[in-house]
Amino acid sequence: MNLFFKKIRFIFRLTLAFFKKRLPVILIGIFLGAVFFRVSPLIITFFPRARKVEKIGLVGKYSITELPPEVLSKISKGLTHITPEGKVEPELSDRWEVSPDGKVYTFYFGGKKHFWHDGTEFNLGDINYNFKDAKILQIGSGILKIVLEEPFSPFPSVVCQPIFKKGLIGLGSYKVKKIEKSGKTLKSIVLVPVDKKSNLPVIIYRFYLNESQIRTAFKLGEINKIEELESPGEFEQLKNVNISKYQKNDRYVALFFKTDNPPCDEKSFRQAIAYSITKENNKSRAIGPISSLSWVYNPGVKKYEKDISKAKLLMSKVKLNQKAPFLIYTFPTLEEEGKKILSELKEIGLEVEIKITNFLPENFDLLLAVQKIPADPDQYSFWHTGQASNLTHFSNPRIDKLLEDGRKTHNEEERKKIYFDFQRFLVEESPAVFLYYPTYYTIERK
Numbered sequence: 001m002n003l004f005f006k007k008i009r010f011i012f013r014l015t016l017a018f019f020k021k022r023l024p025v026i027l028i029g030i031f032l033g034a035v036f037f038r039v040s041p042l043i044i045t046f047f048p049r050a051r052k053v054e055k056i057g058l059v060g061k062y063s064i065t066e067l068p069p070e071v072l073s074k075i076s077k078g079l080t081h082i083t084p085e086g087k088v089e090p091e092l093s094d095r096w097e098v099s100p101d102g103k104v105y106t107f108y109f110g111g112k113k114h115f116w117h118d119g120t121e122f123n124l125g126d127i128n129y130n131f132k133d134a135k136i137l138q139i140g141s142g143i144l145k146i147v148l149e150e151p152f153s154p155f156p157s158v159v160c161q162p163i164f165k166k167g168l169i170g171l172g173s174y175k176v177k178k179i180e181k182s183g184k185t186l187k188s189i190v191l192v193p194v195d196k197k198s199n200l201p202v203i204i205y206r207f208y209l210n211e212s213q214i215r216t217a218f219k220l221g222e223i224n225k226i227e228e229l230e231s232p233g234e235f236e237q238l239k240n241v242n243i244s245k246y247q248k249n250d251r252y253v254a255l256f257f258k259t260d261n262p263p264c265d266e267k268s269f270r271q272a273i274a275y276s277i278t279k280e281n282n283k284s285r286a287i288g289p290i291s292s293l294s295w296v297y298n299p300g301v302k303k304y305e306k307d308i309s310k311a312k313l314l315m316s317k318v319k320l321n322q323k324a325p326f327l328i329y330t331f332p333t334l335e336e337e338g339k340k341i342l343s344e345l346k347e348i349g350l351e352v353e354i355k356i357t358n359f360l361p362e363n364f365d366l367l368l369a370v371q372k373i374p375a376d377p378d379q380y381s382f383w384h385t386g387q388a389s390n391l392t393h394f395s396n397p398r399i400d401k402l403l404e405d406g407r408k409t410h411n412e413e414e415r416k417k418i419y420f421d422f423q424r425f426l427v428e429e430s431p432a433v434f435l436y437y438p439t440y441y442t443i444e445r446k
Helices: 002-044 069-075 211-220 233-237 267-276 308-315 332-346 397-406 412-429
Strands: 053-059 080-082 088-090 095-098 104-108 134-139 143-148 174-182 185-193 202-208 225-229 241-247 251-257 326-330 352-356 366-372 432-436 439-445
Touching (some): 053 211, 069 174, 251 267, 267 332, 332 366
Parallel strands (some): 053 225, 326 352
Antiparallel strands (some): 080 088, 185 202
């Protein structure tokens, strides 16, 4: 027992002697450790962090002068920007005014400074829009007047187009680091965040001609994300991918009529087909040519819910001289939808066939297609008589007048009333059967 206590006393005295001898070193070590613990987070901020890299695939043939909007909007800004509801708000400009005759837009600047990616400050002389029918006048350092030849109320949405200096130098949160081309065709573009302290990822966009190529690129690891894929397909079987589904309300699927071809020139025929087709009964349903998110959307237009009795009654009023089946032209991604419509049209006695195409046909009776919706409510180019982009060749004096007034009227309430009437009368005339807002998928590697 005495031996045990002797050992304990020896160890205690040895430890005490060690601490007495090394005490200054131990205290300094504790102090330095505490200081390092407090300042290490500050030291880390001086070292670059490894950024996440997103390799995104997009379908389309692009060049340096024609980049997709989602890329342009990251690199630079316009005088304005457009909200999801189609409202136009200031971006580079602080505000704007419109003259009583609707021809002069005055934009005011100076509330906030903006800097180009080369470090120089943005000024009014940098604005380089190339308008054929407008004059741009700089007044001092903070006022810009744009004088139009004719009133044009959608003009604030036109100047949401991002501006650039030569070399794709912009004003956005990303700048261009590298571009890869094949001839004039863009193969890839690398964007890096302007703010080095931000948590934004590096983005590499790669471009492919079709969905088949982009799917193969994902499998090979060239990209780790695909946006706006029309079908998840084989990716649903993979465990290492996330698939997100979303609805695009900036476009709609519709069955278009060539309204100057008999019997598509008869309103009764068009309405009969509208009543014969089953429609979605949820938020994806499109009832007209304006997005359901728009500030001028009219929910009160005719819905054309499926009604075979009404469809047959209308069809009985049509002088139908069908020597050959009607052709529904459509695209590969809408083939299944086309087959459903074909079977429903047979219920009212129509002989119909589907023709799959990869290009917009010059002539057709019926066309099942996706139509993009402009950000501004103005749809003059799509439905006004004689416009080249009026693919239905629709012509109606009342609707022509509404479209003309809509692009000349600046008062929001008056404009809203005009486009409410436009939707109501257009849907009544049925130059197209509006079906739904399409669903798309994002595929991302985990």
